[in-house]
Amino acid sequence: MHKILIIGPSWVGDTMLMQPMLARLRQRHHVCRIDVLAPPWTEALLRSMPEVDDVVINPFPHGALQLGSRYALGKRLRERHYDQAIVLPNSWKSALVPFLAHITVRTGFVGEMRYGLINDARKLDKKKLPLMVERFAQLAEYADQDITRPLPDPELTITDVQRSTTLRKLGLTLQGSVAVFCPGAEYGPAKRWPIPYFAELAQRLRKAGFTVLLIGSAKDKSIADMIVALGNDACHNLCGSTDLGDAIALLSCADLVVSNDSGLMHLAAALDRPMLALFGSSSPQFTPPLSPKAEIVKLDLPCSPCFKRECPLGHFNCMTKLTPELVWQKIEQM
Secondary structure, eight states: EEEEEEEOSSSSHHHHHHHHHHHHHHHHHHSSSEEEEOOGGGHHHHTTOOOOEEEEEEEOOOOOOHHHHHHHHHHGGGGGOOOEEEOSSSSSSSHHHHHHHHOOOEEEOOOOSOOOSEEEEEEOTTTOOOOOHHHHHTSSSSOHHHHHOOOOOOOOOOOHHHHHHHHHHOOOOSOOOOOEOOOTTTTTTGGGOOOOOOHHHHHHHHHTEEEEEEOOOOOGGHHHHHHHTTTTTTSETTTEEEEEEEEHHHHOOSSSSEEEESSHHHHHTTTTEEEEESSSSOOOTTSOOOOOTTEOOOOOOOOOOOSSSOTTTTTTTTHHHHHHHHHHHHHHHO
């Protein structure tokens, strides 16, 4: 049996974009074991992927070296006798554990002075592989092989039992059409559609007969609270009340998802839910929602995308000019 350790990404969305690579590894090796070293907040997502056999928690905060602890983790992983490690992050630190675990083949892209730590080093051609999902998938192939296009879209499945368990846990009874808003974005405020705009759209959808759910992490609760305060007492503010498994179950109930460019956007796409994905400071040319039911909504302004956490020009036009009326027109077209 071929045993593979994946050094996973730190972000939920990037973790979802890894799934086609995992499926390709299963296809290539037929009989194999795939474990993923990943931060705790992605564990529930990884355990929902049938391609993953086990999740090893990565305990290291972003930017922390903690060389002694990395050595201890690498030494512990030696007992699993992995044949290959695939290192998805490009940092030097991310390549340390598989090296210390004495994994024979350590695959990854050239980056941040990792020669030796990565001994199956691939040179990234960004023009040939413009999408993150393609770059991940390339690492599942041999060095001299190209990915097969079109790649399958990331895919999540959820059972009726999982869905009903979550609804019962949260005390929800959903009738009629359901809209799910994902108003947060971990990267920063430049990715977030304005709060009053979400509030106005929620009012329009409720008048049209929709039940509106607001989901996100505890960090997003204040945003959702303000959306509710702006005339949306009937909305269900679930930010901070759900774990990632609950969020997946709620997204699977949606007849419409409206989301900023975020991890939840990628989960909704993987569940193949009808969605409007709102882009401002970021670009759908690198990490778009990969679903035929997802529509990207953005303004092609000269200053966008800037990839900044906050608007460097101070006007935030990429989002403020993307009005609720424009988004409502997209919903009517859908």
